[in-house]
Amino acid sequence: MSTRDDNRLREQIAVYGKSLFDRGLTMGSSGNISVRLDDGGWLMTPTNACLGRLDPARISRLDRDGRHLDGAKPTKESVLHMAMYGERPQSEAIVHLHSTHSVAVSCLPEVDPCDCIPPLTAYYVMRVGRLPLVPYHMPGDPALGDAVKGLAGKHSAVLLANHGPVVAGKSLEAAVYATEELEETAKLYLLLRGQNPRGLTDEQVAELEARFPRD
Numbered sequence: 688m689s690t691r692d693d694n695r696l697r698e699q700i701a702v703y704g705k706s707l708f709d710r711g712l713t714m715g716s717s718g719n720i721s722v723r724l725d726d727g728g729w730l731m732t733p734t735n736a737c738l739g740r741l742d743p744a745r746i747s748r749l750d751r752d753g754r755h756l757d758g759a760k761p762t763k764e765s766v767l768h769m770a771m772y773g774e775r776p777q778s779e780a781i782v783h784l785h786s787t788h789s790v791a792v793s794c795l796p797e798v799d800p801c802d803c804i805p806p807l808t809a810y811y812v813m814r815v816g817r818l819p820l821v822p823y824h825m826p827g828d829p830a831l832g833d834a835v836k837g838l839a840g841k842h843s844a845v846l847l848a849n850h851g852p853v854v855a856g857k858s859l860e861a862a863v864y865a866t867e868e869l870e871e872t873a874k875l876y877l878l879l880r881g882q883n884p885r886g887l888t889d890e891q892v893a894e895l896e897a898r899f900p901r902d
C-alpha cells in the first residue's frame with residue numbers, strides 16, 4: 688500500500704531521473720535510483736527503464752529483505768543498493784549512473800584503486816571524498832554486493848570498474864548532487880591528465896572535512 692510519503696518519493700525519483708537523463712548523465716536504460724522507506728523497505732527504479740521516462744506508479748517497492756512487493760520488476764542492481772544501505776544506516780538514497788567521464792576514469796589502468804580521483808576542488812572533497820574502485824563484475828552480479836560491503840561503511844561513493852559510480856546520500860537530492868560533483872571532477876581529471884595539476888593539500892582537505900563533514 689502506498690502512503691503519502693511513498694508518493695512524494697516516487698515523484699522525486701521520476702523528477703531527478705528525468706533531470707539526470709536530460710542532461711546526458713546516463714544513457715538509454717542505464718542507471719538506477721533507490722530510496723529508503725520508513726518501514727525499512729525501498730523504492731527502486733524498474734529494470735530496463737529509462738531514467739528520463741519513469742512512471743512514478745510503476746516504480747518497484749521492495750520489503751526490508753529485498754522481496755519485490757509491487758510495481759515493475761526492480762533494477763538488477765537491487766542487491767548492490769541493499770548492500771550499500773546495509774553498511775550506511777545514515778544513507779536514505781542511492782544513485783547509480785553510467786556518466787561518461789566517471790566511466791572513463793573507471794577504465795584507466797593507472798588509477799589508484801583506493802582513491803580514483805585526486806582532491807582537485809573543494810566541492811569534490813565536500814560531496815564525494817575518497818573514491819575507491821570496485822573490481823569489475825557483470826551488471827547485476829550479486830557478488831557486487833559483497834564487493835562493496837568492505838568499502839561502503841567508510842565511503843559514500845564507490846566507482847565500479849569499467850561500469851560507473853554508485854553514490855549514497857542522506858537524501859535523494861544529496862545523492863544526486865554528489866553524483867554530479869563526481870562526474871564534473873572526473874571530467875576535470877581527464878582534462879588535466881598529463882598536466883601535473885595542483886590538487887588541494889592534505890591540510891586543505893582536512894580543513895574542508897572538519898568544516899563540512901560528509902554523512
Ligand SMILES: O=C(CO)COP(=O)(O)O
Pocket residue numbers: 716717718719732733734735736761762763764783785826827
Ligand atoms: O545500470 C544498470 C546496470 O548496472 C541498469 O540496470 P537496470 O536496468 O536493471 O536498472
Ligand SMILES: [Zn+2]
Pocket residue numbers: 717718783784785826850851
Ligand atoms: Zn550500471
